Amino acid sequence: xxxxxxxxxxxxxxxxxxxxxxxxxxxxxxxxxxxxxxxxxxxxxxxxxxxxxxxxxxxxxxxxxxxxxxxxxxxxxxxxxxxxxxxxxxxxxxxxxxxxxxxxxxxxxxxxxxxxxxxxxxxxxxxxxxxxxxxxxxxxxxxxxxxxxxxxxxxxxxxxxxxxxxxxxxxxxxxxxxxxxxxxxxxxxxxxxxxxxxxxxxxxxxxxxxxxxxxxxxxxxxxxxxxxxxxxxxxxxxxxxxxxxxxxxxxxxxx
Numbered sequence: 001x002x003x004x005x006x007x008x009x010x011x012x013x014x015x016x017x018x019x020x021x022x023x024x025x026x027x028x029x030x031x032x033x034x035x036x037x038x039x040x041x042x043x044x045x046x047x048x049x050x051x052x053x054x055x056x057x058x059x060x061x062x063x064x065x066x067x068x069x070x071x072x073x074x075x076x077x078x079x080x081x082x083x084x085x086x087x088x089x090x091x092x093x094x095x096x097x098x099x100x101x102x103x104x105x106x107x108x109x110x111x112x113x114x115x116x117x118x119x120x121x122x123x124x125x126x127x128x129x130x131x132x133x134x135x136x137x138x139x140x141x142x143x144x145x146x147x148x149x150x151x152x153x154x155x156x157x158x159x160x161x162x163x164x165x166x167x168x169x170x171x172x173x174x175x176x177x178x179x180x181x182x183x184x185x186x187x188x189x190x191x192x193x194x195x196x197x198x199x200x201x202x203x204x205x206x207x208x209x210x211x212x213x214x215x216x217x218x219x220x221x222x223x224x225x226x227x228x229x230x231x232x233x234x235x236x237x238x239x240x241x242x243x244x245x246x247x248x249x250x251x252x253x254x255x
Contacts, residue, residue, distance in 0.1 A: 002062070004075075004160075004217065005042045006209040013038055013058055015046055016211050023048065027058040036061060040207050041074040041160055041219060068105050068162070071207040071221045075160055080110040080152075080218075082165030082174060085127070085140070086118035091166065098164065099136060107162070109136045110155055114170040116140035116147065143173040152178065153212075160209070160217040175220065179210050 003017035015023045025046055027038050038044065038061060045060035064074045079102045083090040095111070102109045111131045116124065124140055131138045137155065141148030152174070155161075165171035209219045 001046050001048060001056075003044060003046060004209065005038055005040050005044060005058075006211070006217070008038060008040060013044075015044060015056070015058070016209075016217075017046075018211075018214065021054055023054045023056045025056045025058045031058075031061070039064075039067065039072055039074040040209055041076060041217075043075060066106065068107065070101065071162060071219065073162070073207055073209075073219050076107055076162055076219065077159035078108045078110060078155075079162040079164065080112050080155070082112045082114055082163070082169050082171045084115040084118075084169040085113045085124065086115060088166075088168050094166065099131075099134065102162075110161075111136045111138045112152065112174075113138070113140045114143050114174065116142050117145065141174070143170045143177060146177065149174075149177050156212060156216055156218065158215050160219065162221060163218045164221045175210075175218070178212055178218065 001017055001020070003015040003020075003023065005013050006016045006022070007014040011026060013025045013027060015025050017023060023046060031038065038058060042064065043062040044058050045062065046056040047059050048056045050056070066076060067074050068076055079098075081095065081098050083095055090113075099109045099111070111127075113119075113124070113127060128138045128140075139148060139151055139155070141152060143149070156178070163171065163175065207219055207221050209217045211217055
């Protein structure tokens with residue numbers, strides 16, 4: 001049986017199998033011997049050891065399309081970064097560093113500006129021109145007013161997408177619109193209720209993936225990337241990269 005790792009905590013891996021459910025699994029010792037660590041986003045083969053309680057073992061990790069260091073994940077098709085056009089004012093330095101980091105990991109970025117009702121057309125056109133000029137797709141939405149959500153779904157469909165954004169930009173509101181059953185997939189509600197696959201109160205120290213619809217997943221980084229990027233300079237991102245210089249030169253021209 002094949003599925004995708006959507007979460008890993010304390011040696012347990014939670015595998016989403018389409019049309020079946022979420023299985024709690026442990027990885028066989030063979031992976032330690034081969035120095036391979038299962039990652040969120042990995043497509044895996046599992047053996048079911050308890051069908052009624054959805055328990056199993058990860059027996060094989062299928063070939064990876066890619067492997068990201070930040071966030072630690074595999075088989076990522078694209079990143080979608082969310083900022084508000086206003087309230088709070090966008091931190092363009094932070095946004096540019098995020099795009100640069102994704103470029104260096106060969107992951108295309110979609111820039112999604114929320115709260116579009118707070119800006120005039122001239123300002124939005126300036127943003128669109130800037131970031132499309134850097135090779136990013138740029139979309140404007142209002143999660144509060146449910147505007148542009150269909151477009152977001154079109155962009156996400158059939159892909160595994162890293163979803164990122166600093167606090168206060170409306171990322172949680174958007175995520176709840178995209179995944180109404182998030183709590184059932186493993187998120188803890190605001191009241192602190194522990195989910196079926198949780199092992200204690202929800203922690204934001206890991207990445208996890210949620211199934212949006214068929215073959216469509218988002219990897220929620222829970223602000224982890226931006227906590228790290230605030231401490232990084234663009235030069236340090238370039239220095240620590242092993243990718244081609246072409247993407248750096250392209251991005252530098254936009255900054």
